Amino acid sequence: MPSETFVVDWLLASDPAIRWQVLRDLLDAPEPVWSAERQKVEREGWGAKLLSFQDPDGQWAGGSFLPSDFTREEWQATGQPWTATNFSLTQLREFGLDPRSESARRTVALIGANCRWDEGGQPFWEGEVEECINGRTVGDGAYFGVDVSPIVERLLGERQSDGGWNCERANGSMRSSFHTTINVLEGLLEYERATGGTEQSREARRSGEDYLLARHLMRRLSTGEPVDEKFMQFLHPNRWRFDVLRALDYFRASSLLTGAAPDMRLKEAIGYLRSRRLEDGRWPLDWRVSGRAWFVMDDGEGEPSRWVTLRALRVLKWWDGRQAEHAFA
Known part of the structure; x- marks a missing residue:
């Protein structure tokens, strides 16, 4: 390599x-x-x-x-x-x-x-009514200095009993969605970075994290089977979609903000990320969503992607560095 x-x-x-x-x-x-x-x-x-x-x-x-x-x-x-x-x-x-x-x-x-x-x-x-959209709006607003605490309060009241969120809740869904949960978690993390968060928002973020961690970012809690093949395929921009690398990059950011040690339930996803590395040391773009876009930023599906590679390298740098810290602690 x-x-x-x-x-x-x-x-x-x-x-x-x-x-x-x-x-x-x-x-x-x-x-x-x-x-x-x-x-x-x-x-x-x-x-x-x-x-x-x-x-x-x-x-x-x-x-x-x-x-x-x-x-x-x-x-x-x-x-x-x-x-x-x-x-x-x-x-x-x-x-x-x-x-x-x-x-x-x-x-x-x-x-x-x-x-x-x-x-x-x-x-x-x-804010809007869908949790996916509101998660991104909280993230964008908090990042750009807007008071989005009313949207945060709304999201806290829309959490599912299993700890995450689902934008189909208004249509009767009783279970969380990987897609919605990662959008809300990223928003709450940005809110916490900007304001310190509240006791309630920090607790909600922990419960959303546990929803994903209990499933190792990729598996059904009931059977242990993979949830969706698309979760294992790396894309950029993700828009509203979940994939394993997006989740790992979130957990890296969460750990760096709070000082928490990496959760060992991420180990399988980390191993999968390593396995996807190309012989030349880069990672490929597996797919790109269709639909209107202002411009593209990669060389195409199947080609090495700078965005995917950047995210993968910083996740592994964080993971390997924190493992070494704890090994010598």
Whole structure:
């Protein structure tokens, strides 16, 4: 297998959205170094490109969840669209657009003034009705400095008895969903990072984590059988979809925030992640969701992916590092 230097150099020969995270998460560069690279997200590459598609009123594609000109017929023909405000904001958060930047502050204010949910017409920062959507809205709002505590309170009251969440709850579902739960967990983690959270939000996050951990991120609790083959296939952007790597990256972030040791119930998923590494040290993009998107950021399905590789390497760096710490403790 080629040296780690080859893979890191390949990652660095990319977009600022990738480079600053490589500097911080893989190379342990000092904050002034990675922060300077992060500032480029607003002005260069994917971040600047996505910002260039923003409407004058602060929205993207004229809508909150759906583009203003989108039809159900197009959804059936080509798939769910990803160009409206909700998914664009989440993408900017993943890129690492600095919340203190002029573009971020302007966007937050304009969306608050002009964006309304397709579902009920309520202001964007008040949240929607589906837990998946509200999980992302909490994550985006907390990251960009919005008070999203009312949405958090709503999510806390919508938890299922098994500890997680399901956006089909309103339609009678009594069991949690991997997809919904990871969206809510990421939102609650961002809220906790921004505010410290509340006793209730921290407890809810722990119960959601336990829902996934009890199932080893991939197995049915009742039979131990795999839940869904798609969970084992890595994609980017994930949008609302769960996969094992997304969950591992969440647990890494949770551990780094709280100082908790890695949970041994992640061991099977870590082993699977290692097994998917290509001979050249990178990881492939297994698939990409269909539907409208502003642009693509990978070379195609089956090809090495910088986003997947970045996430995989920082998960393994965290896992191996924490295991070593505890071995010598």
